[in-house]
Amino acid sequence: MKKDDAPVRLLQSINKNKKFSGLWRSIDEYRDRERNNWPAWCFLPLNVWHILMVMAEPKFAQKNDSVTLGTINSFSAVLAAIGSWRPTQDIFVFDNEAFEAIAKSDIDAKISVENILHLPAWSIYIKWGKRDYDGFFATLIYEAGESKKYLDLVFLYDNDYNFPKPNFVRIPLQKSLSVYEAINSYKQENIKKQQKIGINSALTEEYFDEINVNDVAVAVSLILYICSESPEIDGITATATINHPRSQK
Template sequence: MAGALWPKKMKNNIPRPLQALHALTRDYPRMGRILDDFLSNREGLPDWPPYVLMPMGGWYAIASSHLAGGQLLGVDQASEVSRLAAIGAWRYSQGIYRIAPELLQALLDSPLEGTIPTDVLHCLPEWCLYIETPGMIWHGEALYGFWVHLEHDANDGHEELRLFLDAEGGFQAYPLHLGGDLGAAIEGFLTEARRHGAISAQTESDVRGDAEGLSRLLSLILYLCTDAPEIDDTRRPGSRPDHPRPKRVKSGWRLFPAQSPRIWTVGQELAAWLREPTQVSNSCPEGTGRTVRAHLRRAHWHGYWTGPRKGDSPQKFVLRWIHPLIAGGHRDKEDVDGDR
C-alpha cells in the first residue's frame, strides 16, 4: 500500500511535479499515443464518468506495453501503474495548487466530522492536480506535495480517491475506496492497512498515523471541492481551472498536454482575513453582571442538500468550510463566509 516507489533528486529551479513528469515521459515515450488511441476507440468499452481521464486499466496497459511487452506486469512493476495514473493524468493540465499558509494550517487543523458524502469529490477542478504541502512531514521525511485524482473501475463501478505523495524518500501511493461518506473511506483504509500490515512491518501505530495524515490531506482536497473555493491565477486573474478538450487532427482526435505548469493560488483573501490582528474584548455585557471571555471556535465543515426531495432531479450536496471565529471578541460580529 504505502512505500517509496522512486527515490529521486530534484533540481531547485524546476517545480518538483514537472521534474517528475519529465522523468515519466522519458520512461514511457509512447504514453501519449497510447492514451489517444484508448480515448478515441471507446466503442465496446464500459463507460466511465467525465471526472476521470482514463481508468487504471488504461494506465496498466501503458505500463505493460513499455515494461512487459503487453504481458502481465511483475510484482515489482505494479507500482508503476500508480505513478503513471497520477503524473500521466496531471500532464494534461499541470495545475499546481499553492494554498496560502494561514489557510493551509487552518484546513489541516479542521477535523473531518459528520457525514460528508464522497460524491463531493467529483467536483475536483481538474482530472489530476498537485497540492503543495510546505513544512509537512510524512514518516519522518519532508512531504513536498501530492497528486490527487479519482478512479472509476469500468467493470464493477467502484470508485477510489487516489493520493500519490511526493516525499523526500520517494513516491507513496494511497488509494481510498469511496462509496458512502468520507468517514467510511478512512475506516476502509484502516481495515485494508491492518490486513496488509499483518504480512508486513506496519504496526498499528503506523496505520493510525497514516489514517490521521490522510484525513488532514483530505481537508485540503475538500476545500477545492467546496461550493465556491477561492482559486485564482495571478498571471491571468479571473481564470479558473478546467478540463482540456481533445482536438481533431488528421489521424483523429488528440488530447494535447499543457505547455507548462500553471500555479493556482488558493485562499489569498481568506488568508489575509485570518492574518488580521484579533481585537478581543473581555468586558462584560451591560446588565449581565458576568464576564464573557473571548475564545476560538475552530474551523469545521458544513454541508447541506439542495434540490427537490421528490422527482427525477437528483439532489446536490453543497459543502462549505467555516473558518475559525473569535467568539466574544470583535471578529464574531463580522458576517464573513469561509467560501468568500
C-alpha cells in the same frame, strides 16, 4: 509553475524513459476512441493503467506474488497520477494561514463523495504546507470491472531536488466514510482478495499499517476545500470543470 517543481520533474523523468516511449500518444488515441465508456471525471480507468505498467515492464506479468502485485499497483498509481495530471498541470498552493486552519479539520468527519467528484481536473497537484512532503497528486480513478470509484493520493518527497519519491494511498469512494474507515475498508478488501487466491497478505497489512492517517485527512480536507462551491482561489474560473478542463502543452 517552475521547471524545478517536483511534479514537473517527475513528468520529465517519464518522458525521458525509453520504456514509456510513445505512451502519451497511445493514451490520447485510446481516449479519443473509448472515453465515452467511463465517467467524465476519470481520465483513464484503473485497469488501463495496470496494462500500461505491465507493457512497460513485461517481467511483472510473469509473477503473481504479493510483492509484484504491490509494485504493479503502486507504480501504476503513480503513472495514473502523472498521466492524468499532464493534460492540465494544475498546481494549488495554500498560504500558511489557510493550510494550518484546514489541517485542523476533524479526522473523524465523513468524506463527502459527491464533493470530491467536483475536482477541477482529472488530477491536481497540491503543495504541502509543511516540510514532510513537497506536495501530493489527487487523482480520480474508476475501476471499470466493478464500477468502483477511488481517490488516489500520491505524496511526493522532494529528495533534495533529485527524483521525487512517491508514496501512494488509495481511498474508496463507494460511500461516505471517515478517512480511517475508508482506508481500513480498502485494506480488508485487498486482504480478502489475496487470501482468496492464496497470496500471503502480511506485506499488505504492513503497508496499510504504515499509512499516516492524519496526513491523509489533511490532504482530503484541502481537496474538499478546492471542491467547495465558492473557494477563494486565484486564477480559477467557473469554466474549469472536470468535464472540460483547461489543456496545457
